[in-house]
Amino acid sequence: MPSLDQFAQEKLDDLQRRHLRRALAETVREDGIWIERAGKRLLSFSCNDYLNLTQHPAIKQAAIAAIEQYGAGSGASRLVTGNHPLYAQLEARLARIKQAEAAVVFGAGYLANAGIIPVLIGRDGLVLVDELAHACLFAGAQLSRGTVMAFRHNDVTHARELLERHRAEHDHALMVTDGVFSMDGDLAPLAELLALANEHDAWLMSDDAHGLGVVGGGRGSSFVGNSHIPVPLQMGTLSKAVGAYGGYLCASSAVIDLIRNRARTLIYSTGLPPSCVAASIAALDLIEREPGYAALPVQKAKAFTKAAGLPEAQSPIVPVIIGTEVATLAASQMLADEGYLAAAIRPPTVPDGTARLRLTFTAQHPDEQVARLAGLVRERILN
Numbered sequence: 388m389p390s391l392d393q394f395a396q397e398k399l400d401d402l403q404r405r406h407l408r409r410a411l412a413e414t415v416r417e418d419g420i421w422i423e424r425a426g427k428r429l430l431s432f433s434c435n436d437y438l439n440l441t442q443h444p445a446i447k448q449a450a451i452a453a454i455e456q457y458g459a460g461s462g463a464s465r466l467v468t469g470n471h472p473l474y475a476q477l478e479a480r481l482a483r484i485k486q487a488e489a490a491v492v493f494g495a496g497y498l499a500n501a502g503i504i505p506v507l508i509g510r511d512g513l514v515l516v517d518e519l520a521h522a523c524l525f526a527g528a529q530l531s532r533g534t535v536m537a538f539r540h541n542d543v544t545h546a547r548e549l550l551e552r553h554r555a556e557h558d559h560a561l562m563v564t565d566g567v568f569s570m571d572g573d574l575a576p577l578a579e580l581l582a583l584a585n586e587h588d589a590w591l592m593s594d595d596a597h598g599l600g601v602v603g604g605g606r607g608s609s610f611v612g613n614s615h616i617p618v619p620l621q622m623g624t625l626s627k628a629v630g631a632y633g634g635y636l637c638a639s640s641a642v643i644d645l646i647r648n649r650a651r652t653l654i655y656s657t658g659l660p661p662s663c664v665a666a667s668i669a670a671l672d673l674i675e676r677e678p679g680y681a682a683l684p685v686q687k688a689k690a691f692t693k694a695a696g697l698p699e700a701q702s703p704i705v706p707v708i709i710g711t712e713v714a715t716l717a718a719s720q721m722l723a724d725e726g727y728l729a730a731a732i733r734p735p736t737v738p739d740g741t742a743r744l745r746l747t748f749t750a751q752h753p754d755e756q757v758a759r760l761a762g763l764v765r766e767r768i769l770n
Contacts, residue, residue, distance in 0.1 A: 504561065566609065
């Protein structure tokens, strides 16, 4: 066996022994909630399409119309010829929703975080990251080549201690966190983090991938509780509740102009297909127009946690933490046998010893199915 193949096989065998090997499963999404896998129809509680907009007729029609007018692809990077007219509309809409001066759209959320942080922080800078933040925030922090430190999850006191000890050693400091944490579903204490950042001349950046469209009246985690927390760097994605694809940053006009000039993941990436941008515009229109609909995923998640005897949900994401990989895989299979898709989440996506089912709730999940799932989780997993 060639050494490269031997290396790969040894790594795969190790993953297999630890019940951590993954495999792609072909999935046909019939609508916003039902899927077909291996010939079996399942009700999915594992998708980030919180508002079921990937299948909404108006969203699909907007994408089709954009293809007819502008073509299937953008043809080049945005700074060459790929900046089709729909981008300006989308960026203006995002800035308005987030109450920011300006916005810039990237090809994906991962590309956004990998590109934004290195523009703002260099070798002499400091990046503080919540320990449970998404992997792409850590990737962006590491690409900055600055000093990267993790603070304990949602622990403002620990973040304060790190800033007091290390801020003076660095020219600039950036604090980054999820707004809604993707594996736990809890919210970041953005108001407290912003106050702390301001005290120490640090900048706060929140990743609102799982907040836009479903919390804060649809505006996201900076607007929870009918308030506006003026986070200066509001990043997010267009692939969850918005139902399309792409990433974005909302910030001041000066910051956005700098990002357009210096973010390598924007400069050297082909622009998004016009269909994705048009679908995002149509989705944001719907979210602004129907705040009651946008509130449904969290309402259904709260109904589930109440029925299952779990802590009240703060977002559409509810973790059912089991612990071991074997037990979590078995629980996922049990629910599949009952007609539900509930994906097993294992390390390194989550910390060792916290393998879990990550359940996600959408606007169109039938209430009776939410109640039945809660009963199965309560009686056959948590009992």
